[in-house]
Amino acid sequence: MIRTEIKVETMVNEIKKTEDNVISTLGDIKRAVADFTDMFADMRGNITDEMLKRGDEIKRREKSLKKRFEETRNNLTSEIDAKKEDFIQIQGKLEQPPIAFYAHHVKDLVFDTANKIFVFEKTFTIEGTGYDTSTGIFTAPVGGLYQFVVHACARYSKYAYLGLVLGGNVIAADSNYDDETHGCNNFGAMVRVNPGAKVWVKSTSSGSVHQLHQNQYRMNTFSGVLVNY
Known part of the structure; x- marks a missing residue:
C-alpha cells in the first residue's frame, strides 16, 4: 500500500513537472510569437517608410525630369522659330533681284x-x-x-x-x-x-x-x- 502511494506520488510529481514544463514552453512560444510579431511590425514599418521615401524620391525626380524636358522643349521651340525666321528672311533676300x-x-x-x-x-x-x-x-x-x-x-x-x-x-x-x-x-x-x-x-x-x-x-x-x- 505504501509503495503504491509512493508510486502515485511520484507519478503526480512527474505529471506536475511535465505540466510545468508544458506551461513554461507555451510561455516561451507565446513570447517568441509576440517578439516575432513586434519584429514583423517593425520590419513592415521600416519597409513602408523606405517605400514611401523611394516613392517621394521617384516623384521628385519625375518632376525634375518633366521640368527639364519642358525647358528643353521650349528652348528648342524658340531656336526652331528663330531659325525659321532667319530662313524666311534669307529666302526673301535671295528672291530679291540683283542691284x-x-x-x-x-x-x-x-x-x-x-x-x-x-x-x-x-x-x-x-x-x-x-x-x-x-x-x-x-x-x-x-x-x-x-x-x-x-x-x-x-x-x-x-x-x-x-x-x-x-x-x-x-x-x-x-x-x-x-x-x-x-x-x-x-x-x-x-x-x-x-x-x-x-x-x-x-x-x-x-x-x-x-x-x-x-x-x-x-x-x-x-x-x-x-x-x-
Whole structure:
C-alpha cells in the first residue's frame, strides 16, 4: 500500500513537472510569437517608410525630369522659330533681284555751281532699280552693303574736285589737275546703305577753272552694286 502511494506520488510529481514544463514552453512560444510579431511590425514599418521615401524620391525626380524636358522643349521651340525666321528672311533676300548700275557720259561738264550734281545720263548696266539717269541720283531700293566707284577725267589745265555723297554727306572725294593732258582718277567707297538712302556725285568746288573732259578715249563713269544684304 505504501509503495503504491509512493508510486502515485511520484507519478503526480512527474505529471506536475511535465505540466510545468508544458506551461513554461507555451510561455516561451507565446513570447517568441509576440517578439516575432513586434519584429514583423517593425520590419513592415521600416519597409513602408523606405517605400514611401523611394516613392517621394521617384516623384521628385519625375518632376525634375518633366521640368527639364519642358525647358528643353521650349528652348528648342524658340531656336526652331528663330531659325525659321532667319530662313524666311534669307529666302526673301535671295528672291530679291540683283542691284547694280554702271552709268557714263556726264550731261554738263562744267563746275558752274557749288555742290552741283553730275548727271551720268547713259548706262551700260542696269540691274534692278535705283539709278535715275535724269537726276544722276541712286536711291537704294533695299538696305545693304554697297560698292560705289567714280571714274572722272579733268580737262587739261582745269581742276576737278568731286565728292561721292551719301545722304547729304561726302563719304569719298578726289581732286584732279594736269596742265599738259586730260587726267583721269578713280575713287569710291564701300558703305552700308539704308533703304531709300540716296547717293550721287557732286562738285566740291566750283569756278571757271573747274571742268571735266570726255571723248572716245576718256569716259566719266559712276557705278554701284549691292555686295551683300
